[in-house]
Amino acid sequence: MADVISFRDDAASQEPAVSVDSFAGQSNATAVRIEPGEDARALLPDLGRLSLVEVNFPAFGDGRGYSAARILREAGYTGELRAVGDVLPDQILAMRRCGFDSFAPRAPIDPALVEARLAAYPDVYQKVAASERPIWSLRHG
Amino acid sequence: MYQYDQYDQAMVDARVADFRDQTRRRLSGEMTEEQFRPLRLMNGLYLQLHAYMLRVAIPYGTLSAKQMKMLAHIARKYDKDYGHFTTRQNIQYNWIKLEDAPDILADLATVEMHAIQTSGNCIRNISADQYAGVAADEVADPRPWAELLRQWSSFHPEFTYLPRKFKICVIASQEDRAAMRLHDIGIELVKRDGIVGARVFAGGGMGRTPIVGPEIKDFVAEEEIISYVEACLRVYNRYGRRDNKYKARIKILVSEIGVDEYRRQVEEEWAHMKTLGIDPPVAELARIRAHFADPAFETGLSDEIDRSDPDFALWVDSQVIAHRVPGYAIVNVSLKPIGGIPGDASSAQIDLIADLGEQYSFDELRVTHAQNIVLPSVKKADLYAVWQKLAAAGLAEANLDLITDIIACPGLDYCSLANARSIPLSQKISERFADPARQRDIGELKLKISGCINACGHHHAGHIGILGVDKRGSENYQLLFGGSGAEDASLGRIVGPGFDEDGVVDAIEKATNLYLDQREQGERFLDTYRRIGIQPFKEAIYG
Amino acid sequence: MIIATGNDLSTGDVIWWTGNGWSRHVGDAVDVGTEGEAIIEREAAARRVNVAYLVEADQTPDGPLPHHIKERIRASGPTVRTDLAINTAIPIVKA
Numbered sequence: 001m002a003d004v005i006s007f008r009d010d011a012a013s014q015e016p017a018v019s020v021d022s023f024a025g026q027s028n029a030t031a032v033r034i035e036p037g038e039d040a041r042a043l044l045p046d047l048g049r050l051s052l053v054e055v056n057f058p059a060f061g062d063g064r065g066y067s068a069a070r071i072l073r074e075a076g077y078t079g080e081l082r083a084v085g086d087v088l089p090d091q092i093l094a095m096r097r098c099g100f101d102s103f104a105p106r107a108p109i110d111p112a113l114v115e116a117r118l119a120a121y122p123d124v125y126q127k128v129a130a131s132e133r134p135i136w137s138l139r140h141g
Numbered sequence: 142m143y144q145y146d147q148y149d150q151a152m153v154d155a156r157v158a159d160f161r162d163q164t165r166r167r168l169s170g171e172m173t174e175e176q177f178r179p180l181r182l183m184n185g186l187y188l189q190l191h192a193y194m195l196r197v198a199i200p201y202g203t204l205s206a207k208q209m210k211m212l213a214h215i216a217r218k219y220d221k222d223y224g225h226f227t228t229r230q231n232i233q234y235n236w237i238k239l240e241d242a243p244d245i246l247a248d249l250a251t252v253e254m255h256a257i258q259t260s261g262n263c264i265r266n267i268s269a270d271q272y273a274g275v276a277a278d279e280v281a282d283p284r285p286w287a288e289l290l291r292q293w294s295s296f297h298p299e300f301t302y303l304p305r306k307f308k309i310c311v312i313a314s315q316e317d318r319a320a321m322r323l324h325d326i327g328i329e330l331v332k333r334d335g336i337v338g339a340r341v342f343a344g345g346g347m348g349r350t351p352i353v354g355p356e357i358k359d360f361v362a363e364e365e366i367i368s369y370v371e372a373c374l375r376v377y378n379r380y381g382r383r384d385n386k387y388k389a390r391i392k393i394l395v396s397e398i399g400v401d402e403y404r405r406q407v408e409e410e411w412a413h414m415k416t417l418g419i420d421p422p423v424a425e426l427a428r429i430r431a432h433f434a435d436p437a438f439e440t441g442l443s444d445e446i447d448r449s450d451p452d453f454a455l456w457v458d459s460q461v462i463a464h465r466v467p468g469y470a471i472v473n474v475s476l477k478p479i480g481g482i483p484g485d486a487s488s489a490q491i492d493l494i495a496d497l498g499e500q501y502s503f504d505e506l507r508v509t510h511a512q513n514i515v516l517p518s519v520k521k522a523d524l525y526a527v528w529q530k531l532a533a534a535g536l537a538e539a540n541l542d543l544i545t546d547i548i549a550c551p552g553l554d555y556c557s558l559a560n561a562r563s564i565p566l567s568q569k570i571s572e573r574f575a576d577p578a579r580q581r582d583i584g585e586l587k588l589k590i591s592g593c594i595n596a597c598g599h600h601h602a603g604h605i606g607i608l609g610v611d612k613r614g615s616e617n618y619q620l621l622f623g624g625s626g627a628e629d630a631s632l633g634r635i636v637g638p639g640f641d642e643d644g645v646v647d648a649i650e651k652a653t654n655l656y657l658d659q660r661e662q663g664e665r666f667l668d669t670y671r672r673i674g675i676q677p678f679k680e681a682i683y684g
Numbered sequence: 685m686i687i688a689t690g691n692d693l694s695t696g697d698v699i700w701w702t703g704n705g706w707s708r709h710v711g712d713a714v715d716v717g718t719e720g721e722a723i724i725e726r727e728a729a730a731r732r733v734n735v736a737y738l739v740e741a742d743q744t745p746d747g748p749l750p751h752h753i754k755e756r757i758r759a760s761g762p763t764v765r766t767d768l769a770i771n772t773a774i775p776i777v778k779a
Binding site: 010036060061062063064066067070072074077088090091093094095098116120121122123124126127128130134135137138139140 | 146148149150151155156158159162163176179180209262275292293295296297298299301302303304375378379383413417418419421422424425
Binding site for chain 2: 689691693694695696697698721728731734735752753754755758761762763764765768778
């Protein structure tokens with residue numbers, strides 16, 4: 001497994017992730033991997049038993065995984081949400097905002113660069129994660 | 142006009158630093174071109190036919206004199222002393238050095254401008270009616286909504302890698318001056334029970350598969366517009382096609398699953414989104430709206446215009462549009478001199494127009510999708526002085542919406558996607574129809590040229606459209622009739638076999654001659670075409 | 685003949701492979717034979733060229749002339765601004 005960059009307090013899950021299809025039939029699985037085009041909402045009935053959701057990015061330009069991540073967080077998923085595959089340093093800020101809290105990039109990323117990228121913008125214009133305070137909220141108290 | 146507060150400024154400044162770092166990493170080899178490409182595109186930096194090209198955003202086509210002067214400064218300092226105003230109300234510079242790009246963005250940021258999301262598969266610059274705020278027929282100024290959407294779409298983390306680019310347009314009158322229904326999302330502000338809200342269209346567009354966007358929602362209240370548009374985008378991001386870039390626009394999704402199914406999915410997603418608290422409070426739109434309050438219009442002004450100079454009178458009849466305030470007028474500055482390059486302006490011309498905006502139009506200017514400039518609020522008493530100054534700079538062509546007011550993409554002279562040149566053809570047509578009396582006799586005729594199927598020159602929406610194609614290594618031009626980007630939106634139809642450059646000019650002349658012969662009282666070229674159909678035109682051209 | 689072209693990474697200028705470097709003038713281009721891909725890979729890795737590719741051309745008395753109109757316009761400059769051209773002698777439309 002590639003090195004995992006984690007922003008969680010707990011240790012990164014080592015559980016092997018199963019596919020969305022096989023997850024539905026495996027009552028004991030606690031880790032699942034979503035491919036582009038798969039419906040993250042299919043997991044919603046079983047969020048309680050999940051400790052790791054991997055969202056695969058076979059190519060960095062395919063942005064479906066950003067919606068998948070947000071949908072899981074909007075539904076209250078608090079377990080590890082990991083972006084895997086073609087994950088580039090300049091994407092990590094947007095991924096973090098959509099709810100990813102760990103990263104297993106195909107090509108290793110310098111942690112210092114990740115830190116710099118995450119600090120690149122002072123504020124946000126949108127309320128994407130529940131914890132975000134967008135600029136319009138700062139303006140209007 | 143909207144002015145940045147400390148938050149907006151900090152975001153744009155951060156973007157400059159961000160791009161400076163990305164550029165440094167590319168130049169040092171830390172990033173490959175493949176990795177850098179989407180990042181530079183999201184900052185409007187293309188690698189074009191001759192050099193890097195930078196597209197600077199002019200949000201909803203509105204800018205101040207100071208901003209306009211900055212555009213001239215950039216052309217002078219970093220480019221070859223000119224810029225090209227585009228059909229998306231932006232400006233492009235054709236000769237940019239990558240090493241200069243961060244400095245250019247820094248200069249732009251000093252006047253609250255940027256190149257954010259002017260390319261890439263993300264939400265692009267929001268376009269709007271160029272007469273917003275001054276048109277006599279609008280229900281409200283669309284620009285506060287456009288600014289709200291601009292901020293919402295800036296660095297939206299979920300929608301940075303969409304299947305394809307995404308263009309949003311906001312208008313507020315029944316007359317559509319911005320080709321609203323040919324956008325991925327078109328918004329028409331309407332009034333219901335005295336309240337302004339958004340009528341929403343989705344899935345319009347040009348390109349290889351032109352579609353006039355269908356209505357998906359008759360009314361969205363201002364306090365819910367962000368969650369509604371966000372729901373539209375999420376459905377598109379999840380289900381828009383990614384297997385074929387020519388089928389990746391939202392128009393293909395909407396037409397493949399059907400507008401009713403798309404609408405149903407959006408409604409379902411919206412019902413969920415509305416519970417997330419993502420809509421800004423109405424106070425935010427009110428705050429933005431306050432920036433667009435009327436300037437200090439004088440009252441008691443005369444509506445008289447001294448028409449004793451015949452050249453001036455012709456220009457007034459062509460370029461001056463009714464303003465909603467007595468004593469004022471909307472002035473269109475043509476960037477279509479006979480034989481010129483549509484949309485190009487020199488640094489000196491940009492500076493001059495900026496000066497006129499500062500002196501005569503409350504410091505404000507607009508860019509139109511037809512690649513002209515507007516001085517939105519000029520006192521009628523000042524029109525003559527404005528005209529004289531424009532004329533001295535070669536900017537007083539009187540051809541608004543006439544056959545020489547041609548929309549043309551940069552074509553194969555500048556664009557690496559193009560199959561044929563657009564500009565030389567536009568120059569030939571312009572010269573053929575140069576006679577002002579002849580142009581006025583032909584009347585309103587929107588002629589639009591694209592150098593490839595991507596349709597940046599809006600050829601599908603031209604009363605006469607021209608599409609440049611590559612025919613066995615030679616430039617060839619297809620002729621289309623009957624398109625419109627206005628409230629009577631329709632898509633042009635190919636007339637017949639294509640032509641070489643001179644052939645297409647001849648064919649247009651035959652078509653306009655037929656129109657002059659066949660027209661009934663008050664009919665435009667488009668109206669006659671719609672009445673008599675394509676067959677007589679085919680016979681006139683090919684017979 | 686096959687010639688190699690691309691853009692200067694930093695300035696964006698159109699450039700052509702001369703056998704031992706890159707020139708702004710297509711007339712300096714040389715036939716790369718079967719070595720094209722290797723040259724491109726090596727030069728791009730060294731960041732001496734960006735977005736490089738190979739094009740077909742004819743050898744003429746004035747030097748190589750690309751087959752495709754797009755490449756001839758790249759070599760000449762925009763045909764509507766000859767004041768900015770690199771070489772206005774390049775024929776754009778084939779006779």
